[in-house]
Amino acid sequence: MKDHKDTIFKTVYQHNQVPISAADMERLQEIARDCREVKNYVYDRYSGIRSLPKIYPGYTVQNEMTKSGLRERLGLPSVYFYLSIFDALGDIKSQWTDVKSHVEKNIRGNSDFTPQDRHYLRFVMKQSQCFEGILLGERPALAQNWEERFQAVCSKVDAHRLDQYLRRQVRRHLNRPRTDAAEGFPASPKGYRYADHGIYLSMKESRQRLFIPLTDNNRYTRQVYIRLYPEEGRITVNVPIEVRQRHPDGYEGETGLAMGLKCMFVTDQGRSYGEKYLEYQTALTDYVREKLPRHQRNAKNNPGMKKYNDEKHRLQAAMHDYVNAEINRMLDTEKPGVIYVPRLPAVSKAGFSRRANAIIAMWQKGFVKSRLARKCRERSVELVEVFGKGISTECCCCGAQGTKEGELFCCPSCETRLPERENTAKNVLKRGRALQEKKSVVHDEGFRG
Numbered sequence: 001m002k003d004h005k006d007t008i009f010k011t012v013y014q015h016n017q018v019p020i021s022a023a024d025m026e027r028l029q030e031i032a033r034d035c036r037e038v039k040n041y042v043y044d045r046y047s048g049i050r051s052l053p054k055i056y057p058g059y060t061v062q063n064e065m066t067k068s069g070l071r072e073r074l075g076l077p078s079v080y081f082y083l084s085i086f087d088a089l090g091d092i093k094s095q096w097t098d099v100k101s102h103v104e105k106n107i108r109g110n111s112d113f114t115p116q117d118r119h120y121l122r123f124v125m126k127q128s129q130c131f132e133g134i135l136l137g138e139r140p141a142l143a144q145n146w147e148e149r150f151q152a153v154c155s156k157v158d159a160h161r162l163d164q165y166l167r168r169q170v171r172r173h174l175n176r177p178r179t180d181a182a183e184g185f186p187a188s189p190k191g192y193r194y195a196d197h198g199i200y201l202s203m204k205e206s207r208q209r210l211f212i213p214l215t216d217n218n219r220y221t222r223q224v225y226i227r228l229y230p231e232e233g234r235i236t237v238n239v240p241i242e243v244r245q246r247h248p249d250g251y252e253g254e255t256g257l258a259m260g261l262k263c264m265f266v267t268d269q270g271r272s273y274g275e276k277y278l279e280y281q282t283a284l285t286d287y288v289r290e291k292l293p294r295h296q297r298n299a300k301n302n303p304g305m306k307k308y309n310d311e312k313h314r315l316q317a318a319m320h321d322y323v324n325a326e327i328n329r330m331l332d333t334e335k336p337g338v339i340y341v342p343r344l345p346a347v348s349k350a351g352f353s354r355r356a357n358a359i360i361a362m363w364q365k366g367f368v369k370s371r372l373a374r375k376c377r378e379r380s381v382e383l384v385e386v387f388g389k390g391i392s393t394e395c396c397c398c399g400a401q402g403t404k405e406g407e408l409f410c411c412p413s414c415e416t417r418l419p420e421r422e423n424t425a426k427n428v429l430k431r432g433r434a435l436q437e438k439k440s441v442v443h444d445e446g447f448r449g
């Protein structure tokens with residue numbers, strides 16, 4: 001998300017109100033040193049070529065780290081342990097991005113290559129299994145359709161020579177990261193709690209929390225960074241705030257939407273639209289189900305039937321107006337260039353009451369979606385449907401299967417906790433982007449000389 005072109009980050013700082021004692025500072029510094037050790041451990045183990053298949057999406061690394069026994073040896077609360085792993089993994093991933101862009105630049109600048117050579121190299125660098133296979137000196141195992149494309153690009157070049165070039169280039173640019181800094185540590189809401197005009201931080205002693213009074217009363221619910229200034233007896237709580245950049249000149253960027261009955265849309269940034277949708281729809285469905293004058297259905301022009309129809313149309317119009325207004329509000333606010341939505345699930349009636357079934361059935365007729373499609377067309381916003389299976393049960397950070405605690409999605413693997421629908425929307429965005437990436441590879445192929 002950090003490279004989302006529509007989002008800029010700024011940091012908000014919170015400060016301690018009274019100086020922190022040397023003893024407490026030492027306890028905080030110990031956590032910072034442990035987090036540094038975890039990061040260096042991850043760097044050592046997973047920044048090499050052999051680990052490349054493990055770092056996306058990353059749960060293999062987490063599982064291996066859980067089994068490593070490092071956390072127990074350090075006695076570090078799991079929240080700090082796993083956040084440090086993510087930090088390190090993030091660094092390794094961005095290192096790979098840098099390596100790739102260096103290599104791509106060299107490929108472009110190398111006048112010995114034919115257009116076919118360049119096309120081959122571009123292809124294998126975009127197709128992750130090809131890339132990993134070549135770096136490891138193995139024949140990549142590809143799905144049928146990819147295998148055919150791979151064969152096609154291979155047939156026109158000296159693949160052996162180009163593979164060697166690629167391996168050499170990657171080895172030259174790949175560094176093993178290492179950090180000596182222990183000036184702070186990351187904390188997520190699992191590791192802190194705002195209360196009493198301050199913040200409680202989890203400590204290494206089990207169940208103990210250190211209370212630090214703060215100069216402001218603001219509360220945040222995201223991952224923060226606790227920065228230590230031991231000489232001055234102070235800390236700052238650094239809170240990254242995402243600010244969506246406005247583009248007055250037009251719509252751009254990508255938005256993932258979770259769609260539902262309780263709320264029409266939740267975006268991947270966690271913003272909600274159409275929170276009253278269910279009320280409108282329930283009113284209409286209940287009226288249709290309950291108020292139809294049963295003995296007069298076939299009697300035309302009778303006063304009961306006319307009253308019924310008038311009221312039904314009134315409720316329908318109210319719902320449609322509401323839906324339209326909320327779609328407009330969403331588009332006006334988000335100004336997306338592309339919207340990703342999940343395909344509607346197949347109609348299922350298992351386990352619900354008849355009333356709930358009637359409400360679901362009406363929703364599934366897809367009024368909201370067809371309105372959304374129409375309004376997107378009017379504003380030339382691209383609307384893309386993504387594969388919806390399992391999209392609400394998967395963790396958007398690591399891909400593991402999560403559980404629900406009330407409205408919260410909880411990941412047992414990486415400890416992500418997010419509003420359920422925000423997690424879904426983030427998955428929608430992720431799947432949408434993967435889809436676009438695939439398209440661009442295919443597109444690229446179309447240009448081969």
Ligand SMILES: [Zn+2]
Pocket residue numbers: 395396397398399400411412413414415416
């Ligand atoms: Zn997870």
